[in-house]
Amino acid sequence: KFRGEEFLRQFWNEKELQTTIVVAPDFPNKYVTKEGASWSDRPALWASMGVLGYLSQEYNLAFDQFFLDGYGDGAVEMWKIASYYADTYAGFIVRGTLPPDEIRLEDFRNNAFFLIGIPGAEMTPTKADALGAKMKALGIDVTVANLSEAPRSRKEKEAFEPIVPALVTFLQKKRPRYPEQLDWSVKAGYTRRNFHVTSVLEVED
Numbered sequence: 001k002f003r004g005e006e007f008l009r010q011f012w013n014e015k016e017l018q019t020t021i022v023v024a025p026d027f028p029n030k031y032v033t034k035e036g037a038s039w040s041d042r043p044a045l046w047a048s049m050g051v052l053g054y055l056s057q058e059y060n061l062a063f064d065q066f067f068l069d070g071y072g073d074g075a076v077e078m079w080k081i082a083s084y085y086a087d088t089y090a091g092f093i094v095r096g097t098l099p100p101d102e103i104r105l106e107d108f109r110n111n112a113f114f115l116i117g118i119p120g121a122e123m124t125p126t127k128a129d130a131l132g133a134k135m136k137a138l139g140i141d142v143t144v145a146n147l148s149e150a151p152r153s154r155k156e157k158e159a160f161e162p163i164v165p166a167l168v169t170f171l172q173k174k175r176p177r178y179p180e181q182l183d184w185s186v187k188a189g190y191t192r193r194n195f196h197v198t199s200v201l202e203v204e205d
Contacts, residue, residue, distance in 0.1 A: 010156045011071065011095075013164045020171055021059070025051050039077035040084070049085070064090055064175040071095040071156075072121075079103050086111055090175035091141075093167070095160075096121030098131065109139050112173045116163060117146035143170050 007024045016022075027039070028047035037044055055061060066089045070078030075097030082092050083103050091112035099105065113135060117128025125146035132144040145166045151159035 007071075010154065011069070011160065013157060013161065015164055016168055016171070019168070021061070023051060023055065039074070040080035045081065045084070049088075052088070062174075065171075065173070066175070067091050067093060067171060069093040069095070070097065072097060076100060082111070083107060090173055091170065093170075094123070096123050098123045098127060105135055105138055105140065108135070110176055112141040112170065113143070114167060114170045115142060115144045116160070117144065118150055119147065120150045141173070 008022060012022055025048050028044050031043045031047040032041065033043075034041075039045065039048065052066065056063070068078050068082060068089050068091075070076070070093070072095070075094050078092060078094065079097070079099045080103070082089065086107055087110075089111060091114065092108075093114045093116070095116045096118035113132075115123070115128045115132050117123055117125035119125065123131065128144050128146055132142045135142045143166060145163040147159055147163070149159065
């Protein structure tokens, strides 16, 4: 597990940071009381999402260019957060982790994905290629960039160096303001807010 500062130093290259504002919050232990809590638990989720609200008051941000990055266990949480808040993000960077079974890929037709296959990880290069093909068939914007060898601990930046040019290009994508496809279905058990739709109810006396 990484603290926010460690994640920045070990995963983000200087070239990427030249045109990108990267925010890596520490896990919000202050707001989470149960043991074994995760980023997608509601208190932690609200605390971390609140960072975006704070930054929007302090900086002139491009709201159509928010991206979420996850590695290992963090990528599992990233998939879950993406399923809840797809309408907030332009895209997602997935480092070596396949989507959990409950994730519906159909929900992401308005987002872009950067899949990184890692040898020895859950999402190997072969599985990343297969997942990318499956998502593209669903109409999802996907870029696949595979590593030739697994990152060594505390040497992650060097391992990810070859995919930096492709990632820099990916980070120029923008969330579509007026998506071409909308999904009104609701999956039992949880609420999603990824439809890019505002509903208005008018009541007459």
